[in-house]
Amino acid sequence: MEPYARHVLVCTGGFCTEDRQGRGLYSLLAQLLQREELLFGPNRVKRSEAPCLGVCAGGPIVAVYPEGVWYAGVTPQLLERIVVEHLRDGHEVSEAVFHRLTKAEG
Numbered sequence: 001m002e003p004y005a006r007h008v009l010v011c012t013g014g015f016c017t018e019d020r021q022g023r024g025l026y027s028l029l030a031q032l033l034q035r036e037e038l039l040f041g042p043n044r045v046k047r048s049e050a051p052c053l054g055v056c057a058g059g060p061i062v063a064v065y066p067e068g069v070w071y072a073g074v075t076p077q078l079l080e081r082i083v084v085e086h087l088r089d090g091h092e093v094s095e096a097v098f099h100r101l102t103k104a105e106g
């Protein structure tokens, strides 16, 4: 199996948003990964949906690993920035990060 560079988890549950906005984001993520050529090659991204990520407020919630960076309030526009700036170019969208599982380097 070709290795993945990153794994993106999208909460599609009904507690962090009233109308499960994460479900639409999860579909959009597939389109954006294809558009940015992130389905294959050295920057390959795995996407997964989760019924709940334990936050249950301020969603939709999106988490990116291995960085352990969690984004809140992810709109379609913000998701596009996450895909282009973080997943493709390697720079976090820092103003939308609300939690980190690992310390930032530097």
Ligand code: FES
Pocket (backbone or CB within 6 Å): 011, 012, 013, 014, 015, 016, 017, 051, 052, 053, 054, 055, 056, 057, 059, 061
């Ligand atoms: S329902 Fe989205 S974090 Fe719990």
